Amino acid sequence: MEPSISPFSFPALEPSRLRVLMASSEAHPLIKTGGLADVASSLPAALRQLGHDARLVIPAFPRAARELRESRPLCEIKVPGNRATIRILEGRHPDHDLPVYLVDAPDYFAREGNPYTDPTGRDWGDNPDRFMLFCRVLARLAQGLPAIGWRPDVLHCNDWQTGMAPALLEDLPEPPARVFTIHNLAYQGLFDRATFDRLALTPSLWSLAGVEFHQRMSFIKGGIIYSDRVNTVSPTYADEVRTPRYGFGLDGLLRQIGSRFSGILNGIDYQVWDPATDPLILQNYDVGRFGLKAENKLDVQREFGLPRSEDAFVLGYIGRLVEQKGVDLILSVLPELLQDPRVQVLILASGERQTEQALLDLAEAHPRQVGVFVGYDEIRAHRIEAGCDSFLMPSRFEPCGLNQIYSLRYGTPPIVHRTGGLADTVLAATPERIADGSATGFVFDEPRPAALLQAIRQAMRFYREDPEGWRRLAVTGMSQDFSWEASANRYIQLYADAIADHQGQNSAASA
Structure with a gap:
């Protein structure tokens, strides 16, 4: 059982104002390998422009720590299976008025270059340990830390690197609603049973109804099973992954969860990508x-x-x-x-x-x-x-x-x-x-x-x-x-649906 935090007072939720913690393994320009990084920065920025309290958390990769604006140590925490103390750094996104938290665990994240692979292009051998640590920290942040004085209404996880966080929250008291976004189903975070045992996870998670997937541990399945709402990043892809051709073995599960699964098209940040104002090109045009x-x-x-x-x-x-x-x-x-x-x-x-x-x-x-x-x-x-x-x-x-x-x-x-x-x-x-x-x-x-x-x-x-x-x-x-405003409004509705489902489940459980 993952430890919970002793209760304390949090600010009350303002009407129609959501508190959203966006969790990602990368975010532009802090660290980027693909489109996930663009989304992880642009969506919470768009949510803030619409009046919601969105914040971002990523690992403290060296480049991210260098790029963070107004960075300062916020607190230290411990998590199961890790002897070292982990620092939470707080700062601002370089391009947006967006609060950012970095999970500073040097043995896991203080590596230059690609966040997932070594200099030869191979996956780091300790990736399951690295991202399980990240997920455990996400579970702590989702319950609220006294040093922050803030607790999200929704934990929004993205791709397999965050997929175990919703699973870790399942049996903890008063977790937030959980939303999980699949950016690419081909990358699932699959590891053997020995890894599951080494990570000292609750044994009940190893089941067909949990994170076990063909005798392997699946991080992404944790996000799908244990989230209130699951989505992917376009309507057509949402249809495609429910077929054997594109489902990578998870099409049956995605069909099974029915209306809990949907597709929301990504937007783009026109403050960054607009030829009329782009400072990186020779000649602006429109x-x-x-x-x-x-x-x-x-x-x-x-x-x-x-x-x-x-x-x-x-x-x-x-x-x-x-x-x-x-x-x-x-x-x-x-x-x-x-x-x-x-x-x-x-x-x-x-x-x-x-x-x-x-x-x-x-x-x-x-x-x-x-x-x-x-x-x-x-x-x-x-x-x-x-x-x-x-x-x-x-x-x-x-x-x-x-x-x-x-x-x-x-x-x-x-x-x-x-x-x-x-x-x-x-x-x-x-x-x-x-x-x-x-x-x-x-x-x-x-x-x-x-x-x-x-x-x-x-x-x-x-x-x-x-x-x-x-x-x-x-x-x-x-x-x-294709601006983020339209997509962000669809995510706001997704969060509202997740919160309603979550509250309904809690009411049924306490009845």
């Missing part, structure tokens, strides 16, 4: 000044060492080099695509070493057409979005995706596979949609090289043969509203 975008094209060509040419059709890709993202499809079509000397490709990516090397080899073989930067660089990401003509996103599955939404805003029509959030955000350039002015990008139905190549060729033809039609397509994309 719907009324779309022609100025060409200056960014010449600039990004120069930055990647390619010939500066307005006539080139420049494709961009930003992302992880994993099978999910369909990078093998891009590699398959590039040799044929690059036979056209007016095609250029800019890639900002990292991941599987073999794929990294294949891209570097391609850039060496085509130095006037292919530019590759291995790693992640926020400045280059903005410049690719602003400077490219079209953006490649051929993901085999995509829970939501953010880059296609950034691309829409930057007038860089995306080329996407019809799946998950890509299907929810990009309207295909069919003759009918081109005619009525609603098209925003190019969509293909099957994750195969031939289908991707056909979509790229369609985009190239349109770009070269109908410049005014291309401008209308790009400007329509720029005019779409």
Whole structure:
């Protein structure tokens, strides 16, 4: 049994004002490997703008500790299975008026670079210990710490690294309502029975009704089973993961929980991603000044060492080099695509070493057409979005995706596979949609090289043969509203539903 905290007085909840603790393993710009980091910062910031008291907690990775504004030690706590004292640091988000707590446990989190993998790209061997510690601290914070004088109405956990926190709260007195968001079901936090035993968890958790999953321990299942509401990050992906093709063995459970599970499309932060105000690009532009975008094209060509040419059709890709993202499809079509000397490709990516090397080899073989930067660089990401003509996103599955939404805003029509959030955000350039002015990008139905190549060729033809039609397509994309306000309001309703369910369960239990 995890220890509870002795009761003390907390401020009363103001009418219609929710206290939300957002728990994540990463948050931009403190530490980032993917879209989760953007959401973990932008959603609580949007909730605060709507009048709610949202706060963020992440591990104290070295970069996060350096980036935190107004940082100060707040208190020290102990958790089961850990001899060392853990510090809670308090500060402010670098870009928002958002309170942030860092869980400072140096033996677990004081590691530079990727928060999940070692310098060779392999998962840290003690990841279950690291993130179980994080979950235990989350459970303590969710009950309220005297040093903070604040207790959330909702603990909002994200992905497997936080998935055991809802399970740890299950048998504790007066826990908050729990919401769990799945950003990518492919990453589940699976570990063997020996790990479960070593972590000294309550034995009752090891069952089909608990965190046991095919004789392994599943962090993500803990979040699904023990939360009042579960969601994922687009309506289409919510439908997809309830099928065997995309469910990774959890589709039956997600069907079983019924209306407790839903999809809410991510938003984006237009304070960060807007070509009209973006300080990271050479030339700002907007719907009324779309022609100025060409200056960014010449600039990004120069930055990647390619010939500066307005006539080139420049494709961009930003992302992880994993099978999910369909990078093998891009590699398959590039040799044929690059036979056209007016095609250029800019890639900002990292991941599987073999794929990294294949891209570097391609850039060496085509130095006037292919530019590759291995790693992640926020400045280059903005410049690719602003400077490219079209953006490649051929993901085999995509829970939501953010880059296609950034691309829409930057007038860089995306080329996407019809799946998950890509299907929810990009309207295909069919003759009918081109005619009525609603098209925003190019969509293909099957994750195969031939289908991707056909979509790229369609985009190239349109770009070269109908410049005014291309401008209308790009400007329509720029005019779409995927701001966080609409998504944040849907999360507020999700929190209200979770609180109502939670209170109903408590009333039934005490009856």
